[in-house]
Every structure is written in C-alpha cells, then in structure tokens.
Amino acid sequence: MKRFFSLLLVGFVGVAAQAQTVHSPGNKLTLRFQLSPSGEPTYQLQFGARPVLKPSRLGMLLQGQPALDKGLTIARVDSSQHDDTWAPVWGEVKQIRNRYKELALTLQQPANNGRRVVVRFRLYDDGMGFRYEFPQQPGLTYFVVQEEKTEFNLPANHKAFWIPGDYDSNEYTYSHTRLSEVNTTPIEPIQLKSAAQRIQTPLMLTSDDGLYVNIHEAALVNYPAMMLNVDTKSFGLTSQLVPSATGAAAYLQAPEHTPWRTIVVSDKAPEVLASKLILNLNEPTAFATTDWIKPQKFVGVWWEMHVNKASWNYADTSNIKLAGTDWSKLKSNGRHGANTANVKRYIDFAAKHGLASVLVEGWNVGWEDWANNWKEEVFDFVTPYPDFNVPELQAYAAGKGVKLMMHHETSSSVTNYERRQDAAYRFMKQYGYDAVKTGYVGRIIPRGEHHDGQWMVNHYNRTAQKTGENQIMVDMHESVRPTGLHRTYPNWLASEAARGNEFNAWSTGNPPEHETILPFTRLMGGPMDYTPGIFQIKLEGWNPERNKGRQVHTTLAKQLALYVTMYSPVQMAADLPEAYEKHLDAFQFIKDVAVDWDDTRILLAEPGDYITTARKAKGKEEWYLGSITDENARTQTVKLDFLTPGTTYEATIYADGKGASWDRNPQAYQIRKQKVNSKTTLKLQLAAGGGAAVSMKPIRNK
Structure with missing residues (x-):
C-alpha cells in the first residue's frame, strides 16, 4: 500500500x-x-x-x-x-x-x-x-x-x-x-x-x-x-x-x-x-515464469586445475588461432582435465551423492594462449577439444539424473562473446545445459573500458536478460560486485566479484578473518560463488613441487560452516571427489545442507571476528547452523530458541577436533549427535581459523 x-x-x-x-x-x-x-x-x-x-x-x-x-x-x-x-x-x-x-x-x-x-x-x-x-x-x-x-x-x-x-x-x-x-x-x-x-x-x-x-x-x-x-x-x-x-x-x-x-x-x-x-530497492522480475530456476549444489572439473593436478589447455602449443586450426592433429599434453573419462567420474560422484550438476572448465578450444594477450578472438563457445565428447556426456549425465553446467570464459574479449552469445546459448539448449558460469579474466575488449564501467555493467545486465530469455541460469565471475539485481533477474544466481576460495591455491591465500568480513562487505549486494568445501587443506598432496607451503587458511569444519554463513543459491562442493571419499562422514553435511531458505537468523556477528547464522530449509522443518571465527579460537554460546516449540530435533554437530587450528592441524574434526529443542543452548568450541556446522532435523515418532 x-x-x-x-x-x-x-x-x-x-x-x-x-x-x-x-x-x-x-x-x-x-x-x-x-x-x-x-x-x-x-x-x-x-x-x-x-x-x-x-x-x-x-x-x-x-x-x-x-x-x-x-x-x-x-x-x-x-x-x-x-x-x-x-x-x-x-x-x-x-x-x-x-x-x-x-x-x-x-x-x-x-x-x-x-x-x-x-x-x-x-x-x-x-x-x-x-x-x-x-x-x-x-x-x-x-x-x-x-x-x-x-x-x-x-x-x-x-x-x-x-x-x-x-x-x-x-x-x-x-x-x-x-x-x-x-x-x-x-x-x-x-x-x-x-x-x-x-x-x-x-x-x-x-x-x-x-x-x-x-x-x-x-x-x-x-x-x-x-x-x-x-x-x-x-x-x-x-x-x-x-x-x-x-x-x-x-x-x-x-x-x-x-x-x-x-x-x-x-x-x-x-x-x-x-x-x-x-x-x-530493486525492481521485481519481469520474467513470466521462474519455475525453471533451480538453486543447487554442484561439483566440477575446476579445483584440480587450480592445485596443478590438471590443466585447462589441451595442448602445450602457443599462438594457436581459433579459426582454421585442426585440433585433432595437436598432441595432448596428457594433463587436460576436461576429458570425457574424467568428467564421467565427476558425474558418477554427483549421482551417487545427490548433487545436481557438474561444472566443466577447459572443455572448449582456445585455452592454450588465452590469458593476458588482449586477443579479440580466443573462444567460440561451441567447439570442444578432441577428448571432450559432448553428445556422449550429455547422454551419460542424463542417464544418471545429473546436469552438466556450461563454462564460458570470455578472456574479457566481450565484443567477441556478445557476437557469439546466441549461438552459444543455442548450443547449450541443444545439449541439455541450463546453467552457465561466465568469466571475465583480463583486460576488457573494447580496449580502454573497465570491468566496472558503464559499458560492462550494461553487458552483465544484458547477459542476465538474454540468459533469462533462454531459461538459462548464470553465475558470473570477474564481474562488477552485485547490487541486488538478482531480484530483477532471479536467474542470475551468483557472482564471484571478490577474492574467493581459489586464491588459497596460488597465492598467499585468504587470511582466517576473510570469511568473517565478506558477509559485511561483498555479500551485502548479493550472493557470492565462494566455492567452499575444501577438505584437502594442505595442497602439497596434489602437487608437492608446485604447491609447496600452500594451503587453505581454515579448518575443515569451517569449510562446512561456510555453506551457511556465506549465502548462495548455487553452492559448489569445490574439492576433488577423492578428497571427499576420505571424509564421507563430514561430507554428509554438504549433502544435507540446503541452498534455498524459508528463514534466516543472524545469531552472533562482529565484522572481522565471528559470525553465527541459522537457516531454515525451504519447505522443511530442518535447520542448519554455521559458526565461524577469525584467527582467534572462541567459544560461542548459541540459544536454539528459533526452533519450533514442542519439537525435538536430532542435531548433528560437525566441530573442530582436539588440537585443531587452521595452520597446524586443520583437518582435525569431530562429529557428535544430540537431541535439542527450542530451550537448548549449544556451546560451540571454535579453533583458531575454525568453525562448526550443525544440522537439526525433527525426530519423527515411529
């Protein structure tokens, strides 16, 4: 009114x-x-x-x-x-x-x-x-x-x-x-x-x-x-x-x-x-229907490239032109991650554990010399490498009840991407892709424009509109930081637009306080594809020579808590399947936690120090709680008075283990269960750089 x-x-x-x-x-x-x-x-x-x-x-x-x-x-x-x-x-x-x-x-x-x-x-x-x-x-x-x-x-x-x-x-x-x-x-x-x-x-x-x-x-x-x-x-x-x-x-x-x-x-x-x-302050959506928009969890051929276990590029040859290259005659480098057999492995893992989608990066030709060359044409978004069989993978994923998620790295040659968007989206629809992750790494073409200037802002919004018209969901990386436009374009599920979890793989990493700041800063405008869920915290295990000294600056339990404290309707289980297979008891929280919610309670928070958040799953009586801290160990006392009075829940608590800390013992965790209700108070012991994740499901009378 x-x-x-x-x-x-x-x-x-x-x-x-x-x-x-x-x-x-x-x-x-x-x-x-x-x-x-x-x-x-x-x-x-x-x-x-x-x-x-x-x-x-x-x-x-x-x-x-x-x-x-x-x-x-x-x-x-x-x-x-x-x-x-x-x-x-x-x-x-x-x-x-x-x-x-x-x-x-x-x-x-x-x-x-x-x-x-x-x-x-x-x-x-x-x-x-x-x-x-x-x-x-x-x-x-x-x-x-x-x-x-x-x-x-x-x-x-x-x-x-x-x-x-x-x-x-x-x-x-x-x-x-x-x-x-x-x-x-x-x-x-x-x-x-x-x-x-x-x-x-x-x-x-x-x-x-x-x-x-x-x-x-x-x-x-x-x-x-x-x-x-x-x-x-x-x-x-x-x-x-x-x-x-x-x-x-x-x-x-x-x-x-x-x-x-x-x-x-x-x-x-x-x-x-x-x-x-x-x-x-944003306008309502103009899309006539939105039932095709599906919040979801996914895995992907992605982290193995960041940790130097595989490569995005198929060959090691440089200076390849997109047009006129006979890719079948190029010799594979033997490390290409987006090959048919490897993608099937991820599809199998997603199907086994109830994850909706599999993202595949490096599937399309052009990755050999795409970065930092300011080239006009790098990718055409429809031509796969010789070892990536699009029809075969479509049929295989469909048979397993899993979707494939498209990846479009534009290399910031945005004029090239805009010329090819219609063909790229037709290709996606033909082969059953209904979500795309876009990327804008590098300097913008048209040259002289900036990622956050008017020209590019209009491009991001046009892309949200165009993907929506094609009933395609979109997750944008290296874009301008969000400003609530996911109300207008609810197919725009998330953006990166901040320093994500990936930086832990090839830089000094993100300090333990980073995730306690992001909700107060970057996430104020909209969801972030932060890519949580890294279980192999010390990265030398993937490639000892190239990953020496590199690690994620959290505990494993904190990685679970991020699924609650860092809101997104599209959440990645970002690690490799083999990392999860070693810790299936902890992976259960990732399988269970929702991505769409009926209610959210911010229970405790101080920017740069700690956050404790509880959320009620969409259409269910299930609650999930995440609690994280910075480099300081803390005890968080949490009242569960948000639970429905008179209902008893089984709480599964995934917590930092004895002696856990982000730097010395990050993979130490413990899991315990207890009955809770609206009168219960939990005491959560958070290690330095640590966290706790809790699932609460009602106990049904048999």
Missing part, C-alpha cells in the same frame, strides 16, 4: 521550502534535506540522537553543460509511505517486507533554463537509499555525466573494512583501519593501480559509539559502479564513478536515473547482515 502527498513550491523560497525532515516508519532514523544559501543540496542522517552522516552535498557534473550542483531551488516536494510484503523466487527468507517513507524533491536551476533534477529518498528503519532522476526536458535530452558530487560525510574517524578502488578487480583481502589510515599505495594492484585514498563499496564502518554503517548502491543499471574517495582528515567520502574509455562516466538519455546510493545502519551488527534494503 502506498499513500502520496505533494506540494508545489514554484516561486516560493521560504524556509519551509528549503528544508525537509522525514522520520523512518518506526522513527529509528531521521533524514534532513536542505538547500544552502547558494542553492547547494545537502542531506544528513541520524540514528536516534546519534549522527550517521553530517551534512553532505549532492550534485552532478555534466560534460559540456553547467553543473547541477548549486543555484538550485525546490520546485516541488512529493512524499509518500509504502508498506507491502513480497516473496523472492529464492533467497534467505520466504517473504520480505518493504516498508519505507519516500521524499522526492524536484530541484530547479533558474539560471540554466530551469533545468530540473529529482532527488528521491527512501527511508527505512534499517537505512536509506537515494538516487538522482532526470525527467525528460528541453536542454537535457542526451547528456554525459562527467562525475557525481555525492558525499557521505562521517561524524568521526570510524574503523573501516576496505579494499582498493581498482576499476577492474575486487579480488583483494580486506584492510581494517581507521579512515584516517586508508592508503592503498602499499597494496600490490591486481589490474589497475588505485589512487591512494580510493576504495570500493560495499564499505563496512564501525563507530566508537557502537554504530554499524554500510555504504553501497542498489540497482546498478546503465551506469558505472561507484567508488569512494576518502578524506583522511575530515573523514568525508566522495563518490568516484568508474570512467569509460573516453574518460566520461556515463552516457545517458532522459528520462533516466542513477542507481540508488545506500546506507544501512544499526547499533547491532547482526541487523546489518539481515537487512533487505538493497533488495527492496
């Missing part, structure tokens, strides 16, 4: 017209908007009596036109309130309440032919979103945004969890410093060297007086991603839009609007993780 109120203020310049105040539906937050004497729009936000944002300026710099940042008057005020409930196609909860108060201010610039821009605020009890809107009007039909002048002026020197503002990669570990200490200079760049004080969103902040503030954006469409420039002296943050190849930020045609700029705020860390503000 929505109620509207409006006030036309053309020609009226009194104090009432220059300032507006709105309280959130439950009066937790207060927004104040005001024009300065020079006509600069500003806003500020309070949580109760505590300031969240000091007065912060708004504005837009346009190329070849006067800026829309001052000399403005309020021409119209529209306010409304809204309260409804909607059901996501899949997600962490069965229903989501969308309750807010809205304030839309039409600002006019008399000195420049009365140009107009609307600033629209939506104020929730857990935060706020606002965006700029450009109505159709003379003199502002086609226009170029050079930069925004959006500020988030913080009242104090908060602690921040941040990564560098790299326009082409989010695959960094998080720094945890005061705002005054932000400095990306010592950090080795992955693709683009960030400015010293430029960082990315989602940005997680904690104040000394107990506030948790998260700054991000929602519904990123036809616009570049927003980075933040940090003023290390005043603690102000200013928007920095990812530029296009021309240096401008966005090319627009009115009517148009920007994404929502979002601020989630609470005095309780679990409430930040529970917020659905970003999802609420």
Whole structure:
C-alpha cells in the first residue's frame, strides 16, 4: 500500500521550502534535506540522537553543460509511505517486507533554463537509499555525466573494512583501519593501480559509539559502479564513478536515473547482515515464469586445475588461432582435465551423492594462449577439444539424473562473446545445459573500458536478460560486485566479484578473518560463488613441487560452516571427489545442507571476528547452523530458541577436533549427535581459523 502527498513550491523560497525532515516508519532514523544559501543540496542522517552522516552535498557534473550542483531551488516536494510484503523466487527468507517513507524533491536551476533534477529518498528503519532522476526536458535530452558530487560525510574517524578502488578487480583481502589510515599505495594492484585514498563499496564502518554503517548502491543499471574517495582528515567520502574509455562516466538519455546510493545502519551488527534494503530497492522480475530456476549444489572439473593436478589447455602449443586450426592433429599434453573419462567420474560422484550438476572448465578450444594477450578472438563457445565428447556426456549425465553446467570464459574479449552469445546459448539448449558460469579474466575488449564501467555493467545486465530469455541460469565471475539485481533477474544466481576460495591455491591465500568480513562487505549486494568445501587443506598432496607451503587458511569444519554463513543459491562442493571419499562422514553435511531458505537468523556477528547464522530449509522443518571465527579460537554460546516449540530435533554437530587450528592441524574434526529443542543452548568450541556446522532435523515418532 502506498499513500502520496505533494506540494508545489514554484516561486516560493521560504524556509519551509528549503528544508525537509522525514522520520523512518518506526522513527529509528531521521533524514534532513536542505538547500544552502547558494542553492547547494545537502542531506544528513541520524540514528536516534546519534549522527550517521553530517551534512553532505549532492550534485552532478555534466560534460559540456553547467553543473547541477548549486543555484538550485525546490520546485516541488512529493512524499509518500509504502508498506507491502513480497516473496523472492529464492533467497534467505520466504517473504520480505518493504516498508519505507519516500521524499522526492524536484530541484530547479533558474539560471540554466530551469533545468530540473529529482532527488528521491527512501527511508527505512534499517537505512536509506537515494538516487538522482532526470525527467525528460528541453536542454537535457542526451547528456554525459562527467562525475557525481555525492558525499557521505562521517561524524568521526570510524574503523573501516576496505579494499582498493581498482576499476577492474575486487579480488583483494580486506584492510581494517581507521579512515584516517586508508592508503592503498602499499597494496600490490591486481589490474589497475588505485589512487591512494580510493576504495570500493560495499564499505563496512564501525563507530566508537557502537554504530554499524554500510555504504553501497542498489540497482546498478546503465551506469558505472561507484567508488569512494576518502578524506583522511575530515573523514568525508566522495563518490568516484568508474570512467569509460573516453574518460566520461556515463552516457545517458532522459528520462533516466542513477542507481540508488545506500546506507544501512544499526547499533547491532547482526541487523546489518539481515537487512533487505538493497533488495527492496530493486525492481521485481519481469520474467513470466521462474519455475525453471533451480538453486543447487554442484561439483566440477575446476579445483584440480587450480592445485596443478590438471590443466585447462589441451595442448602445450602457443599462438594457436581459433579459426582454421585442426585440433585433432595437436598432441595432448596428457594433463587436460576436461576429458570425457574424467568428467564421467565427476558425474558418477554427483549421482551417487545427490548433487545436481557438474561444472566443466577447459572443455572448449582456445585455452592454450588465452590469458593476458588482449586477443579479440580466443573462444567460440561451441567447439570442444578432441577428448571432450559432448553428445556422449550429455547422454551419460542424463542417464544418471545429473546436469552438466556450461563454462564460458570470455578472456574479457566481450565484443567477441556478445557476437557469439546466441549461438552459444543455442548450443547449450541443444545439449541439455541450463546453467552457465561466465568469466571475465583480463583486460576488457573494447580496449580502454573497465570491468566496472558503464559499458560492462550494461553487458552483465544484458547477459542476465538474454540468459533469462533462454531459461538459462548464470553465475558470473570477474564481474562488477552485485547490487541486488538478482531480484530483477532471479536467474542470475551468483557472482564471484571478490577474492574467493581459489586464491588459497596460488597465492598467499585468504587470511582466517576473510570469511568473517565478506558477509559485511561483498555479500551485502548479493550472493557470492565462494566455492567452499575444501577438505584437502594442505595442497602439497596434489602437487608437492608446485604447491609447496600452500594451503587453505581454515579448518575443515569451517569449510562446512561456510555453506551457511556465506549465502548462495548455487553452492559448489569445490574439492576433488577423492578428497571427499576420505571424509564421507563430514561430507554428509554438504549433502544435507540446503541452498534455498524459508528463514534466516543472524545469531552472533562482529565484522572481522565471528559470525553465527541459522537457516531454515525451504519447505522443511530442518535447520542448519554455521559458526565461524577469525584467527582467534572462541567459544560461542548459541540459544536454539528459533526452533519450533514442542519439537525435538536430532542435531548433528560437525566441530573442530582436539588440537585443531587452521595452520597446524586443520583437518582435525569431530562429529557428535544430540537431541535439542527450542530451550537448548549449544556451546560451540571454535579453533583458531575454525568453525562448526550443525544440522537439526525433527525426530519423527515411529
């Protein structure tokens, strides 16, 4: 239900017209908007009596036109309130309440032919979103945004969890410093060297007086991603839009609007993780049917390449051209992972253990010299290597009740991929593939564009739309970080867009605190394909020479807990089948745990330290709990009062074993069972870098 109120203020310049105040539906937050004497729009936000944002300026710099940042008057005020409930196609909860108060201010610039821009605020009890809107009007039909002048002026020197503002990669570990200490200079760049004080969103902040503030954006469409420039002296943050190849930020045609700029705020860390503000600010799906979208678990020919047991490429010859090569005459290197016999082994494992799909990377020709060459044509997405029999594997998988998951590495030659998408999706439908993992490793073609710029944002969204039209699910890697668009495109199951588990295989790895930070940062915008479930923690066992000293920086029990604490509707059992065969008792949790949920409770959380989450499986009376910690061992006391009163459950607890730690004894675990109910309190002993996973299933009377 929505109620509207409006006030036309053309020609009226009194104090009432220059300032507006709105309280959130439950009066937790207060927004104040005001024009300065020079006509600069500003806003500020309070949580109760505590300031969240000091007065912060708004504005837009346009190329070849006067800026829309001052000399403005309020021409119209529209306010409304809204309260409804909607059901996501899949997600962490069965229903989501969308309750807010809205304030839309039409600002006019008399000195420049009365140009107009609307600033629209939506104020929730857990935060706020606002965006700029450009109505159709003379003199502002086609226009170029050079930069925004959006500020988030913080009242104090908060602690921040941040990564560098790299326009082409989010695959960094998080720094945890005061705002005054932000400095990306010592950090080795992955693709683009960030400015010293430029960082990315989602940005997680904690104040000394107990506030948790998260700054991000929602519904990123036809616009570049927003980075933040940090003023290390005043603690102000200013928007920095990812530029296009021309240096401008966005090319627009009115009517148009920007994404929502979002601020989630609470005095309780679990409430930040529970917020659905970003999802609420996205549009509902336009797909007529969604019953073909299936949350699922999968295995894949993938990790064995990362741990140097197999290769993506078939031959060792370099400088192979895609067209005109007789691949049947090339000699195999003997290490190619995506061969028919090996894929059948994974299909057998998936069928035996009830996993829905098998991902196969390296199946198609072109992997011999694909990386870092900035080549226009590397892959055609329809031609398999000689040892990968597409029809045979389709029939074999179908006979086992298993699906194959397609892989499209574009090598960031995106123009090539767009030319070939229709043919690639027809090929998928012909051979029974209904899900695809895309990849964008390398520098973007068209050259000069960035992974997070407007051109690529439009590509990701078009791909979500096009795959949806073909009833194909998509999981994007090396894409822009999500902004809740999985509500609009529920076939867009997940993205990578952060430093995933794979980094443990070929770098210094992810520190034990990494997974306690990601839910407060990267996952605020949407699910991540983090690829948990690594059981062979020390990687030397796969290739002693090439993996010396490399390992996953968690315990085995923590890898299980990640299936609950790191939400995704598509979860990979990322290790090799032979690693799971050695620990089938622990693998049972991966088999059991759900990927779609009716309810989620964030029980304990502190960014960078620990998270304990409980979730209720979709359509079942089963609950699953995950608890993780950073490098410090902890005891977590967990009340099970979320369980249905009067029901007794059998809890299977997968915990760190005696003497376990992420670095010295990561594979030590223990499994125990006990009866629990809504009055039970569990004490979970978490080792350093460790965790615990619990399944709770109702005991049925026989």
